[in-house]
Amino acid sequence: MTSYLARRAAQAIVVVIGVTILTFILIHLIPGSAARAALGVHATSGRIAIFNTAYGLDKPLYAQFADYVGQLLRGNLGVSYTTQQPVSALIAQRLPGDVLLLGVSTVLAVAIAIPMGIYQAVKRSRLSDQLLDAVSFTLYTMPDFFVAFMLIALFSVQLHILPPEAPQATGIAGLLADPRALVLPIATLTLSNLAGFSRYMRASAIDVLAEDFLRTARAKGLPERLVLVRHVLRNSVLPVVTVVGLTFPNIIAGAVIAEAVFSYQGMGLLFYQAATSHDYPVLLGSTLIVGAATVVGSLAADVAYGLLDPRIRHGRG
């Protein structure tokens, strides 16, 4: 396992370096001037020159890349062209909100989707399965923002019992200080994730329920509850682990629609704003962080596979 992890970690570093190079090249292929985007339409040539010198944009591309790699090696992600703040500070400011909101909603969605999927598989084609199917299909087809607006219209505008905004504080402690404001954004993201996870879980559990080893377990007199927990759950959860692992980068990358609707400034909006304003350092920094999160999520899913299924042992042959 150790050698496997070391090998995957080395692969991860290569992937992240590749992502960095590719992103750097692609960003610089975008037509238009970063200085003009940052300084606005009335930027004089003098101001543009000052800006380009200040940010090294007057150097050849290879020199800019060398500078960027140099500062990365010193742990410096650069300074945003538009906010004039260190990119690391911007990410540190935005990340806690996303980790809390998306992390909690993902955990909740998984916690509900797993029993729901197994239940539907066991009750396959019965009325309860069909009702839950209808609910999950409805949620699956609804865009995030629509779910959010429905919840806001009901609980904020009509009933006035929950605020329509996420907590406005920064930092985990500040966010948790206003728990009522967390309810609607977390509910929206949970409902959006739930539909997908439960569909995977149901399909996987149906496959497992058809396996011979379950018939054997039941023939041996194993109670149905233990059959479901020890055999169905453990075997059917594997595909969901993959999906959840691939969801991990979303927790870091943010959810731009939910951020927009619930007015919290997360990584999604940071990336969107950077993309529309040619803010290269923020784009590169965000991509690097999300790229690393993707690699980590994928690795975590692989490791979890090994732990859940004894037949899978990484690092042998």
Added chain:
Amino acid sequence: MRTPRRLAAAAAAAAVIGLAACSGSGGSSAIGNGAASSATGQKVQGGTATLAWPDGSAPNLIFPLAPATNTNGYNANLTQLMWPYLVYDGDGAQSAVNPQESLFSSLTYGNGDTTITIKLKPWKWSDGTPITSRDFTFVYNLLKANVPNWVVYTPGLFPDDVKSVATPSASTIVVTLTRSYNADFYTDNVLSQIPLLPQQAWDKESAGGKVGNYDETAAGAKAVWAFLQKEGSDLSTFTTNPLWKVVDGPFTLASFSSDGDYTYAPNKNYSGTVPALSRVVNQVFTTDTAEMDALRSGTSLTVGTLPQNDVGQVATLKSEGYDVVNQPIPGAAGTLLNFYNAKTGPLVSQLYIRQAMEELIDRPQIVSKIFQGYADPGDGPVPVQGFGQWVSPLEKQGGPYPYDPAKAVSLLKSHGWQVTPSGTSVCQAPGTGPAECGAGITKGEPLSFQLLYSSGTASVDEAQAAIQSSEEQGGIKITLKSEPFATLASVIGQCTASSHPASTCGWQLVDFGYDPYQLDPTGNTLFNTGGANNLGGYSSPEEDALINETEYGSSAQTFYTYEDYTAEQLPWLWGPLPSQIDVYKSGLGGFAPLNPFRGSINPEDWYYTK
């Protein structure tokens, strides 16, 4: 408030939900004109007002003199309530200087308008020391040594045009200029950008250093500037750094969050009228929709803005205890023309073509149908609403080119065009004669343009579509393309006769929204040859002479002459300028009359009533 295009669908859905949610609600849907606040009752001390700000409005510099690389206009919103300008622009709803809140007691122009004698009020800094003429020289020395690295620097103006500054007393400043100016222009547009800064607290080169007179040498002024820029950009110390605790405005900063939310508390030692409110909270919303949801759900939000497309929500907002007022925006609005685009430059260089294009824009209909009546008609360079004495009789009467499709078609035909309504007109008679298409226009050339505009606002989309549609009546084909503002800015540069590189001069027509005016709606930088904001390269010696006359001459009539000439010559195609629609708690007194030159942000005048 601009919103990303991809969120437009979300906004539309929100509007639908909003309409469903408010069905059956009664109440008036009238929007006030902002002449007076609706609050009645006795003024009380204390209370918190919470203002909504749009996404991207987070300030990032607290030092009031921003460097050239920092164009974040929201920094001024943060700082002007703590370090007000020498001249306070806007007096209630009037485009006039506010004498109560300005820092001077008198401004006298002499020697043929080449010297200005400024008498300061006997006001004090929050640390108890008096505001003196030395504070002015401190600012002047910093700017003189660090220009052009000052974001509002205009070459030739302050401090370039200052021959000398004398301080005959602690309360008197005599500024000698290198040339004479129109006094209104200089007071309204130049001195209104100069704050006074506390020399006795800020004239330092390092945090641990002592206060001195470092600004009196160029090297020292550069060091002080660098130090203050560095300290001023550290968001984490905005409320703790001793530098920023010394203010002369009505407020001090009580809290600041790096995501842009911040809170003011009254400056208890303010020499003017100390604000009644005990807290002013500034809160950033990521979208218009999020802000609207907050308003409709009856949260603590006190002041917000209503997107034009949500005017239908007024009755609901009123039922939640808000009032709604219309605030005209002081700015020039319209479509910029690129006179140096290789393909379309020769077309727009012809006045008759610009004239036909203008006569095909149904401005009154756009105002009434798309902006619900809450927009300036855009009949020329100066908005009719909000500028009172600056608006010429011609503009008041609808401008030189009212909507007249028949006249436009006739004009094109008389210049050799085969006009194809709903198609594309083509030049039939090339040449430079009076009945021919004009210089540089070839036979068969189509009247076809691409119009770029800033994306993210549904009402603006509709207005551009209306222009596209009405231009078709004259066979003028407009292809619309919307982009985020920053994307447009990144590819659009200034095009002049001497420089029009393809990379930044490939655009044909562009509409950025509007260019803001200060108190004096000068055409300098917008329409003069080589003006920094004259992106399309319009050039006319007569226009230049008239603009110069408005800045340097002394006749009030000159401005109307300039204004009418500009309206007729169409350096831009004039278009409507939508108003800002403000929403405020009906118990908030002092909110109106609105001051359009400060974006309605006058919390020093606000109070609650009982």
